[in-house]
Amino acid sequence: MKGLALIVGSGGIGTQLATDLSKSEKELDVVLCGRKRQFNSFWELNIEDSQSLLDLKNKISNHSSNLRLVVNATGRLHSESLKPEKRLQHLDKNIMMECFSINAFSPILLAKTIEEFVPKDCDFNFASISARVGSIGDNQTGGWYSYRAAKSAQNQFFKSLSIEWARRFPKAAITLLHPGTVDTDLSRPFQKFVPEYKLFSKEKASQYLINIIKNQSPESTGKFIAWDGSEIPW
Numbered sequence: 001m002k003g004l005a006l007i008v009g010s011g012g013i014g015t016q017l018a019t020d021l022s023k024s025e026k027e028l029d030v031v032l033c034g035r036k037r038q039f040n041s042f043w044e045l046n047i048e049d050s051q052s053l054l055d056l057k058n059k060i061s062n063h064s065s066n067l068r069l070v071v072n073a074t075g076r077l078h079s080e081s082l083k084p085e086k087r088l089q090h091l092d093k094n095i096m097m098e099c100f101s102i103n104a105f106s107p108i109l110l111a112k113t114i115e116e117f118v119p120k121d122c123d124f125n126f127a128s129i130s131a132r133v134g135s136i137g138d139n140q141t142g143g144w145y146s147y148r149a150a151k152s153a154q155n156q157f158f159k160s161l162s163i164e165w166a167r168r169f170p171k172a173a174i175t176l177l178h179p180g181t182v183d184t185d186l187s188r189p190f191q192k193f194v195p196e197y198k199l200f201s202k203e204k205a206s207q208y209l210i211n212i213i214k215n216q217s218p219e220s221t222g223k224f225i226a227w228d229g230s231e232i233p234w
């Protein structure tokens with residue numbers, strides 16, 4: 001791959017992806033976008049803010065190389081206000097809105113923002129990190145209502161996008177990714193019951209995800225894929 005790569009979300013997985021991609025893909029100009037500078041090539045971005053997304057458009061326009069890869073690695077499972085619900089009675093509209101804002105609406109609005117830079121004549125990859133818990137078919141334990149539903153909504157948004165872009169940008173590949181359980185701030189409060197062998201370091205998760213991203217092609221667009229390359233049911 002040669003050109004501009006945007007890794008959006010300067011958290012555990014996003015920062016590791018930017019670091020590893022810049023080392024292994026010498027012809028990619030990797031820029032990490034987010035709220036915290038964690039990498040030398042960095043653009044400030046609040047993905048939930050419309051003006052910030054417009055600013056991103058200007059930055060891409062003014063950049064010398066063509067956009068070839070975008071990875072959305074933003075997401076939120078918990079915050080000061082957001083706690084994953086264990087029961088129906090924990091549901092709260094404001095919390096649901098916060099969860100959908102970052103996990104469902106922002107990733108697809110990111111796609112809308114960068115659409116004018118998607119090339120028609122060369123390969124382009126857009127990967128968005130979802131989560132296996134967003135799979136409706138795989139839901140066996142319930143709970144985490146808002147996070148699960150927001151990731152399912154993200155999956156549906158990107159499935160529709162993959163169909164639209166297959167017509168308009170035949171060289172584009174869209175992928176939804178499940179990174180496994182990764183040792184980052186997002187999973188930290190929930191790691192107690194995760195067996196050691198199932199808890200990946202950021203470095204390991206990044207290698208798995210990069211392998212998948214590099215193997216995506218227009219023929220495989222619109223799939224929901226786990227760290228080991230297996231397809232996850234919707």
Ligand SMILES: NC(=O)c1ccc[n+]([C@@H]2O[C@H](COP(=O)([O-])OP(=O)(O)OC[C@H]3O[C@@H](n4cnc5c(N)ncnc54)[C@H](OP(=O)(O)O)[C@@H]3O)[C@@H](O)[C@H]2O)c1
Pocket residue numbers: 009010011012013014034035036045046047048049073074075076077102129130131132178179180181182183184185186187
């Ligand atoms: N870790 C896991 O076990 C696991 C499992 C399945 C799926 N995932 C998914 O993997 C992705 C990456 O998560 P992670 O594990 O790397 O967690 P993380 O370290 O918490 O990273 C998430 C990042 O999203 C950023 N973000 C949140 N709201 C934002 C906004 N409005 N604008 C810009 N950035 C924003 C956060 O930035 P701030 O630091 O500024 O808030 C944070 O850097 C997420 O989509 C997550 O759902 C993770």
